[in-house]
Amino acid sequence: MIVELTREFLDQILALEILCFSEPWTHDAYAAEFMHVYSHTWGWVEGESLVGYLTGWLVFEEFHIANLAVHPDHRRKGIAQTLLDFTLCWAARNEGRVSLLEVRASNEAAIELYRRNGFESVMTRRNYYSNPVEDALILRKELGVE
Secondary structure (H helix, E strand, O other): OEEEOOHHHHHHHHHHHHHHOOOOOOHHHHHHHOOOOOEEEEEEEEOOEEEEEEEEEEEOOEEEEEEEEEOHHHOOOOHHHHHHHHHHHHHHHOOOOEEEEEEEOOOHHHHHHHHHOOOEEEEEEEEEEOOOOEEEEEEEEEOOOO
């Protein structure tokens, strides 16, 4: 089930960050997300366990996907797709016109997910990531367009 997450899920979000990213956000960075009116985090919750989440920022007409993570034991079950569908629809209903994100150039699974959903590469940011140093692809999708 998808729910909008609150600070009560912060420890579970951070645990997934560590599992899923080589540069996980810090406690303070994620805690600050719950203070901003433009920041929203939705999670896929099974029982009381968070198995996936998506954090995005709706600033004027732009919905920026900051993080999308699914626990490794729950991948390939459609959770990322469902979170993406839900949040893109939410953004469009809330006057979002375009969605943007950065993704590691080597993250083939994520790139494929986004491309299947109409995102297109618009530029590359050289050496954007560290640990390891890697380029980021900037992907963009017009909302409400299939």
